[in-house]
Amino acid sequence: MGICKCIAKSAQTPSALSLEFTSYKDAYEGNGGNLRDYKLEDPPLGQGAFGTVWKAVHIASGQLRAIKQINKLKANEDEYQQIINEVNILKSLDHPNIIKIFDYFEENDHLYIVTELCTGGELFDKIIQSNYFSEKEAALAMKQILSALNYCHQSKIVHRDIKPENLLYDHEGEDSQLKIIDFGTSLKYGNQKLEEKIGTVYYMAPELIDEKYDEKCDIWSAGVVLFILLCGSPPFDGETDDQIVKRIQQGNIYFEQQQWKSVSNEAKDLIMQLLNKNPKKRLSANKALLHPWIQKYTSEELEAPELKNVLNNMKHFRTSQKVQEAAFLYIVKQFISKEEKQELQRFFKFLDKNGDGVLTKQELLEGYKKVISQSEAELQVEQIMKQVDKNESGLIDYSEFVAATINKQKLLQQDILEQAFKAIDNDNNGAITVEELKHMFGAGNKIPSETWTKLMEEVDKNGDGVLSLQEFKEMMLKLQID
Numbered sequence: 001m002g003i004c005k006c007i008a009k010s011a012q013t014p015s016a017l018s019l020e021f022t023s024y025k026d027a028y029e030g031n032g033g034n035l036r037d038y039k040l041e042d043p044p045l046g047q048g049a050f051g052t053v054w055k056a057v058h059i060a061s062g063q064l065r066a067i068k069q070i071n072k073l074k075a076n077e078d079e080y081q082q083i084i085n086e087v088n089i090l091k092s093l094d095h096p097n098i099i100k101i102f103d104y105f106e107e108n109d110h111l112y113i114v115t116e117l118c119t120g121g122e123l124f125d126k127i128i129q130s131n132y133f134s135e136k137e138a139a140l141a142m143k144q145i146l147s148a149l150n151y152c153h154q155s156k157i158v159h160r161d162i163k164p165e166n167l168l169y170d171h172e173g174e175d176s177q178l179k180i181i182d183f184g185t186s187l188k189y190g191n192q193k194l195e196e197k198i199g200t201v202y203y204m205a206p207e208l209i210d211e212k213y214d215e216k217c218d219i220w221s222a223g224v225v226l227f228i229l230l231c232g233s234p235p236f237d238g239e240t241d242d243q244i245v246k247r248i249q250q251g252n253i254y255f256e257q258q259q260w261k262s263v264s265n266e267a268k269d270l271i272m273q274l275l276n277k278n279p280k281k282r283l284s285a286n287k288a289l290l291h292p293w294i295q296k297y298t299s300e301e302l303e304a305p306e307l308k309n310v311l312n313n314m315k316h317f318r319t320s321q322k323v324q325e326a327a328f329l330y331i332v333k334q335f336i337s338k339e340e341k342q343e344l345q346r347f348f349k350f351l352d353k354n355g356d357g358v359l360t361k362q363e364l365l366e367g368y369k370k371v372i373s374q375s376e377a378e379l380q381v382e383q384i385m386k387q388v389d390k391n392e393s394g395l396i397d398y399s400e401f402v403a404a405t406i407n408k409q410k411l412l413q414q415d416i417l418e419q420a421f422k423a424i425d426n427d428n429n430g431a432i433t434v435e436e437l438k439h440m441f442g443a444g445n446k447i448p449s450e451t452w453t454k455l456m457e458e459v460d461k462n463g464d465g466v467l468s469l470q471e472f473k474e475m476m477l478k479l480q481i482d
Contacts (some may be wrong), residue, residue, distance in 0.1 A: 004028075012161075018328040019115055022421060025363065033172065034105055034107065034426075035105075035107055035112060037058060037059060037060065037103075037423065038056040038057065038058055038059060038065065038067060038114070039053075039056060039057045039059055040054040040056045040067065041054065041055045041056060041057065043287070043394065045312040045457070048055045049069060049074070050071045050074030050075045051068055051069055051070040051074075051075075052068075052069045052080070052375065053066060053067070053068055053069075054066070054068075054069060055067075055117060056114075058102075058114075058334060058348060059336075059423075060334065060395050060419045060420065060422060060423035061334045061335040061423075062420065063334065063335070063337070063338075065102060065114050065115065065116070066114070066115050066116065066117040066118070066343065067112055067113070067114050067115075067257055068112070068113040068114075068115070069110050069111075069112055070083060070110060070111040070112075070113070071109060071110055071143070071301065072106075072109050072110065072111055072207065073109050073355060080111075082184055083111065083113075083178060083184075085187070086183045086186070087101065087104050087113060088183050089183050089186055089187075089188075090115075090158060090183055091211075092153070092155065093152065093155065093157070093183075093342045094357075094397045094398045094399050095147070095148050095151045096177060096267055096345045096349070096356040096357075096398055097144045097145070097147055097148035097177060097178055097179055097180060098148050098152075098179060098180050099115055099116055099118070099179045099180065099181045100116045101113065101114070101115050101150060102115060102116070102333065103336070113335075115178065116170065117467050118169065118170045118171055118179055118181075118320050119169075119170070119171050119172065120168065120169025120171045120172045120173070120176045121168070121169055121172075122164060122165050122167065122168055122169075123141065123164040123165075123167035123168070123169070123178065123225075124163075124165045125166075126165035126169070127164055127228060127229065127232065130328075131232045132228075132229065132231050132232040132259055133229045133230060135230070135263065135264060135267055135293075135297060136297045137229075138226060138229040138267070138397065139267075139293060139294055139296070139297035139298050140297065140298055141229060142169075142179055142222065142225075142226050142229070142288075143289065143294055143298045143355065144177065145162070145167065145178060145180070145222055145225065146180040146222060146289050146294070146355065147283045147285075147289065147349075147352075147355040147356070147357060149162070149180075149218050149219070149222060149285040150284075150285035150286050150289060150354075150355055150356050150357065151356055151357030151358070152186075152215075152218070153215045153218070153284070153285055154356055154357070154358075155422060156188055156189055156190070156191070157186055157188055157212070158186060158187060158188070158189050158194070158215040158217065158218060159180065159183065159186045159218050159221075160185040160198050160199050160208075160217060160218070161182060161184075161185045161186075161198070161199045161200060162180070162188060162203060162218050162220075162221035162222055162225065163200050163202070163203045163224075164218060164225060166180060166181050166182040167179070167407040168181055169179070170338070170363070170381050171338065175342065177342065177345065178189065178273075185198050185199060185296075185447045188306065189215065190270075191213060192214045193213060194208075194213050194214060194217075195211045195212060196211070196382065197209065197211050199217075199221070199482040201241045201244050201245065202224065202234050202236065202237075202244060203220075203221040203224045203225070203246070204217075204220075204221075204248060205219075205248075205279070206220075206248050206251060206277055207279050208220075208374075209245055209248060209420050213279065214279065216279040216282050216284075217279075217422075218285075219274055219282055219283060219284065219285060219288065220274065220275060220279075222274060222285075222288075223271055223273075223274025224275070225268075226271055226274065227271055227275070228349045228410060230259065230260075230263055230267060230271075231257050231259045231260060231263075232259065234259070235253050235271075235275065236248045236253070248363060251275070251277040253271065253272065253275055254433060264293065266291075266292055266296065267291035267293050268389070269291075269293070270283075270288065270291045270293050270294070273291070274289070286354060286355070286356065288353065289355040290354075295450065300346075300349075300350060301350075302346070302347065302350050304370060304371055305317055306347075307347065307350075307367065307370060308371040309369055310344070310347045310405045311367060311368055311405075311406035313404065313405045313406065313407065314384055314388060314401075314404045314405050315380055315383075316379075316383060316390055317384075317387055317403070317404035317405075317408075318387045318479075319479065320478070321458045321459055321475065322397070322455055322458070322468075323437065323456070323459050323475070324459065324475050324478070324479065325390065326440060326441055327404065327420070327424070327440065327472070327475070327476060328476065328479060329399070329403055330420065330424070331411060331412075331416065331417075331420045331441060332399075332402060332406060332411065334420070334423070335411065335416055335420065336402070336411065339405075340406065341355070341402060344401070344402050344406065347405065348398060348401050348402075350367075351363050351364065351367045353366070358393075358394060358395040358396060358397055359395060359396040359401060360394075360397070361381055361382075361385055361394070364379055364381050364384065364385075364396065365378065365381045366382055367481070368381055384404075387404075388400050388401070388404045390401075408479055408480050409480055412476055412477060412479060412480060414430065414473070417472065417473050417476055417477075418469065419465070420474075421469050423471050424436055424439070424440050426439060430468070431466035431467060431468055432454045432467040432472065433465075433466050434449075434456055434465070434466075434467060437455065437456060437467075438452060459471060460473075460476045461474070
């Protein structure tokens with residue numbers, strides 16, 4: 001299991017806790033927190049071999065989080081290395097259907113990992129409760145799974161343990177979103193075939209069993225999940241692991257249960273293409289998202305006024321100073337409510353036509369063309385890419401989209417700014433120092449001291465070497481000026 005289940009795995013030494021500082025956006029997401037930022041709630045949510053999962057309140061924002069407290073003394077070197085690898089992979093991923101990591105830090109003999117709190121239960125539990133899903137329910141779930149896998153595979157990351165137990169709903173309710181968790185077995189891959197036999201036997205691809213595979217093993221696992229969603233039982237079953245493995249290697253798929261009589265041929269066709277024994281002929285996540293069955297049940301249209309409001313927020317998004325940018329990203333990350341984020345997810349997924357978890361210039365252009373003329377759209381999109389694409393990837397990431405489209409007037413209220421200032425002001429002396437600036441960026445000593453001095457000078461209006469609450473407020477409220 002991974003950190004999301006408190007029995008984590010990873011692949012770097014403890015000294016690798018500080019990530020490379022590649023951009024201001026990445027740096028602010030570093031290991032800058034500490035335990036006093038959170039209030040742990042009793043009793044614990046779960047207990048593992050060498051760690052405990054707690055429900056916690058982020059004191060500054062009041063937002064609920066999950067905190068994994070891992071005892072480093074109980075984890076051996078390999079297990080500890082796997083924890084750090086999983087943390088680093090999760091930090092590199094930014095997708096609405098992948099568990100979000102907020103922070104991680106070490107105190108004494110413990111490592112703390114702060115993530116989203118998912119309260120809707122496992123997909124596995126929902127299957128047990130309902131026996132099987134309707135085609136619409138299954139298609140909506142599969143679109144989320146495939147979108148997250150598409151994003152991972154585009155990022156050259158293979159999960160290797162996709163199963164209903166590793167798919168959590170973020171809350172209870174019809175609009176709940178699935179999150180892929182447990183990246184303890186995941187890894188970065190290149191052009192070479194992978195050879196480590198790993199995962200859960202029911203969901204293992206035949207080529208993984210043969211120990212020569214690539215990212216398509218995740219697609220096979222997703223196909224097994226879809227089969228289970230539609231009938232309530234796995235396609236390859238057996239009383240022992242050896243029996244299951246033998247049936248997987250045979251690859252015979254039968255639609256004989258009573259439930260399959262009411263399932264469409266389109267759904268069965270997708271299953272057959274996901275469970276193709278030949279990985280080269282098996283659908284990619286990207287192509288699976290375009291399958292007619294997925295499109296039929298998951299296509300959504302938005303009202304033009306709703307879309308226009310969101311796109312207008314994006315048009316007016318701009319930051320002028322690096323500290324201002326990092327502080328705003330910090331506020332968005334820590335203070336935006338789950339409800340606000342869910343609303344923006346709808347728009348992001350509507351614009352993300354190919355479901356790869358990022359927005360291209362063309363996808364943004366198609367969205368703008370729904371509310372303004374082509375010529376206006378082209379001009380605005382060109383400017384937006386310069387303003388919003390902070391890491392200059394040529395794409396708009398999910399967090400960049402959320403930051404650009406959130407209602408700034410609502411987020412930058414006096415009380416939120418004061419709470420954010422207090423959260424950054426670690427020693428509570430009423431001023432943000434250069435050291436606390438480093439803490440907010442999470443970059444430690446990887447940046448020359450003269451760079452920090454210049455960053456402070458950008459916003460320190462009275463030249464006293466620190467950022468007062470008034471200076472902080474003035475800096476942030478400039479974002480409201482179009």
